[in-house]
Amino acid sequence: MLHNAVMSNLMAQGMTTSSYAVLALLDLKPWTGYELTQQAQRSLRYAWPKSERLLYSEPKKLVELGYAKTHKELSGNRSRNVYEITPEGREALAKWTSTRTQPPRIEVEALLRLLFADHGSSEDLFRSLDELEEDINEHHQAIVELMASYLGGGHPFPQRTHLSVLFATFQIDIFKTIERWIEFARDEIAEWPTTQDLGMTPRTETITRLLANDQTPLNK
Amino acid sequence: MLHNAVMSNLMAQGMTTSSYAVLALLDLKPWTGYELTQQAQRSLRYAWPKSERLLYSEPKKLVELGYAKTHKELSGNRSRNVYEITPEGREALAKWTSTRTQPPRIEVEALLRLLFADHGSSEDLFRSLDELEEDINEHHQAIVELMASYLGGGHPFPQRTHLSVLFATFQIDIFKTIERWIEFARDEIAEWPTTQDLGMTPRTETITRLLANDQTPLNK
DNA sequence: TACACTATGCTGCACAATGCAGTAATGTCA
DNA sequence: TGACATTACTGCATTGTGCAGCATAGTGTA
Numbered sequence: 417m418l419h420n421a422v423m424s425n426l427m428a429q430g431m432t433t434s435s436y437a438v439l440a441l442l443d444l445k446p447w448t449g450y451e452l453t454q455q456a457q458r459s460l461r462y463a464w465p466k467s468e469r470l471l472y473s474e475p476k477k478l479v480e481l482g483y484a485k486t487h488k489e490l491s492g493n494r495s496r497n498v499y500e501i502t503p504e505g506r507e508a509l510a511k512w513t514s515t516r517t518q519p520p521r522i523e524v525e526a527l528l529r530l531l532f533a534d535h536g537s538s539e540d541l542f543r544s545l546d547e548l549e550e551d552i553n554e555h556h557q558a559i560v561e562l563m564a565s566y567l568g569g570g571h572p573f574p575q576r577t578h579l580s581v582l583f584a585t586f587q588i589d590i591f592k593t594i595e596r597w598i599e600f601a602r603d604e605i606a607e608w609p610t611t612q613d614l615g616m617t618p619r620t621e622t623i624t625r626l627l628a629n630d631q632t633p634l635n636k
Numbered sequence: 637m638l639h640n641a642v643m644s645n646l647m648a649q650g651m652t653t654s655s656y657a658v659l660a661l662l663d664l665k666p667w668t669g670y671e672l673t674q675q676a677q678r679s680l681r682y683a684w685p686k687s688e689r690l691l692y693s694e695p696k697k698l699v700e701l702g703y704a705k706t707h708k709e710l711s712g713n714r715s716r717n718v719y720e721i722t723p724e725g726r727e728a729l730a731k732w733t734s735t736r737t738q739p740p741r742i743e744v745e746a747l748l749r750l751l752f753a754d755h756g757s758s759e760d761l762f763r764s765l766d767e768l769e770e771d772i773n774e775h776h777q778a779i780v781e782l783m784a785s786y787l788g789g790g791h792p793f794p795q796r797t798h799l800s801v802l803f804a805t806f807q808i809d810i811f812k813t814i815e816r817w818i819e820f821a822r823d824e825i826a827e828w829p830t831t832q833d834l835g836m837t838p839r840t841e842t843i844t845r846l847l848a849n850d851q852t853p854l855n856k
Numbered sequence: 857t858a859c860a861c862t863a864t865g866c867t868g869c870a871c872a873a874t875g876c877a878g879t880a881a882t883g884t885c886a
Numbered sequence: 887t888g889a890c891a892t893t894a895c896t897g898c899a900t901t902g903t904g905c906a907g908c909a910t911a912g913t914g915t916a
Contacts, residue, residue: 430900433745433748437748437752440751440752440755450864463747463750463751464743464747466902468903468904470901470902472866473902491911492910497866510755513755513756513760517768519745520742520744520746520772521744522685522741522810523684524683524740524806525653525683525739525740526737526740527682527803528653528657528660528684529737530683530802531799532663535663535730536730537733548740559847566836566848567844567845567848574835579750579751579753579831580751581843582825583751584847585847585853586821588847588850589816589854593810597805597809601805612795614797616794616798620797620801620802623801627783628787630780634809654872654873668894669894669895670893673894687874689873689896692896693873716894
């Protein structure tokens, strides 16, 4: 066991952005582990997608660090862990806001497949774009429906609606951009006789010239 | 040691998307480990951002699986590992193209901070947006310059220019969208008297209504 | 009423991936 | 000749994922 003085020096240890995300949820109200995983997957998915497994582990770490406390609740023969933020936790959260924001990270396997499309068929490439579209459409539709529910007063924390809506604006704009790009890409690829060795075609040169002047070939 | 027959059943084991990304690079030409990390970080960063550490490990795994072979090259007192794809590697790559494309994954810490901006100051929120803008601007500028270099014949694999340029169209479109959203968000937040408890203001309701109809409040 | 199926509510384990420190040789400029 | 950047990696601790497993509670249905 360590002295308190030593402990406080180690406090920041092990606190990842994911830890702060969970801590921020606990700042809203106490949650059970299960609720935390569900809530984090629904509301944070688009800003900070993390696995259920991690979301079960984070609150335990917060308790170890003294940023949360926990107790077991019983309903019948079954128990669940309830987590609650501590004053130290609130302090840690406040300090976090003044640290440097991590750069964004965008992983799109469909783009990787596009980059290496020349050792596959056009069909494979089209299918990959279809799959990307499918995934984006799903998220897009979900967030549009969420906004409709907010209009009916469906926000779980009504006083925080202004934040959620500004956040949703980002999502919808990104999704629309990706959907428009997919259509554009399909039209381009449809003109290709093959995926291989086309190089700098006249059409590609036109696009390159636009991009080099920081313009986009996408209509609207 | 396992029999060949058993080995081949285990072949797919341990092959991640990152493994296929490196294998696809090896399909273009043989590289040294160091070149592979540099090339992957420069060209794949925006589709599949992976650490240098991983990019050193992947080719070793490919050799173990029989998808690549390696030899040491000496220049003076110093050696480096050269990796080359095998026929089995090419086969594995071909099979990969017919598998399901992974859904995209977008991590933006600045959005997480926006979502929880109500336990911080407006200044913190503005700073977070500035930091996001800084990161995006950097990437945006880099890719515009890359396109200019392609016009001068600077593509390392000229016959693949059509793929790189279609890929770059995606990047530039996304970057422009994010930059426009940041400006929009700044204007909105500037109108807020505080970050807390504003809830469904008339302005927020207008935006929510637009989003629920799958429209965007962003001009242009 | 028995049965299946879904939702709740987790934990353990193997493995994927990151970040950082460390090591060592070569090239470059002042 | 000395400092510093670049080339060329490896080891290790820690973060994060995916899957399997386990147990209870509720819900529909034949």
